[in-house]
Amino acid sequence: MTFDPTFLSNFTLVLTGFSGAFIAALWVALVVWTYRDIKSRARDRLVHILAAALVALLSLPGVLVYLILRPQRTLEDEYQKTLEEEALLQAIEDQAVCPGCERRIKDNWLVCPNCQTKLKKPCHQCGKLMDLPWNICPYCGAPVQGMRKENVTMEEALQGPPLKQETGQQKKKKRRERSGEPAHED
Ligand SMILES: [Zn+2]
Ligand SMILES: [Zn+2]
Numbered sequence: 001m002t003f004d005p006t007f008l009s010n011f012t013l014v015l016t017g018f019s020g021a022f023i024a025a026l027w028v029a030l031v032v033w034t035y036r037d038i039k040s041r042a043r044d045r046l047v048h049i050l051a052a053a054l055v056a057l058l059s060l061p062g063v064l065v066y067l068i069l070r071p072q073r074t075l076e077d078e079y080q081k082t083l084e085e086e087a088l089l090q091a092i093e094d095q096a097v098c099p100g101c102e103r104r105i106k107d108n109w110l111v112c113p114n115c116q117t118k119l120k121k122p123c124h125q126c127g128k129l130m131d132l133p134w135n136i137c138p139y140c141g142a143p144v145q146g147m148r149k150e151n152v153t154m155e156e157a158l159q160g161p162p163l164k165q166e167t168g169q170q171k172k173k174k175r176r177e178r179s180g181e182p183a184h185e186d
Contacts, residue, residue, distance in 0.1 A: 030063050031056045041071040 031052050038051040051070070055062040073081070098105045100117030108129060110120050120129040125142035136143050 027056075027059050030059060034063060034066055038066075038070065040074045040076070043075070 034055040035048060035052040038048050042048065051066055054066055058065065096105050096107060097103065098112040098115060098117055098119065100112055101115040103112070103114050105112055105119060108120075110122070110129070111118055118132065121132060121144075122128070123130055123137040123140060123142060124145050126137060126140040128137065128139045130137055130144075134144070
């Protein structure tokens with residue numbers, strides 16, 4: 001059997017060609033993977049470019065450095081975490097608090113057991129609990145008894161218009177005094 005030196009040189013040429021192509025493809029793939037990975041972890045474009053450049057320059061050791069330095073959580077994880085925190089905060093804020101002593105109260109309490117502040121009032125018709133400022137029951141539509149009298153008393157109803165008339169007369173008087181007309185004309 002004869003040894004052909006050209007075959008060996010051709011074989012090594014092909015082998016180095018393949019391995020070179022493989023290494024080049026692997027290099028590009030590492031850069032692409034790093035770029036995708038950093039995009040899911042950071043918003044800053046400069047950081048994206050720096051991470052891709054690090055792997056493009058150093059290849060596998062660059063990936064090692066990148067894996068050590070990359071942010072722990074992805075943006076998706078961060079988003080989920082903030083959502084969870086907001087939900088927790090909302091749950092705490094949603095718990096009703098007594099306006100008198102600021103202790104936690106339950107929705108169906110009429111009076112605060114701690115400071116005895118009135119919290120709710122029952123509807124006289126259907127018995128369901130209503131907030132104190134409500135003048136009408138939202139469940140059955142019944143108006144709160146005596147609310148109209150409490151809101152606008154007879155005194156208030158009588159006091160309103162005369163006060164306005166008084167000020168109107170005073171204005172007229174002042175106008176007449178300024179223009180020099182005699183005040184006893186009307
Ligand atoms: Zn209280
Ligand atoms: Zn009602």
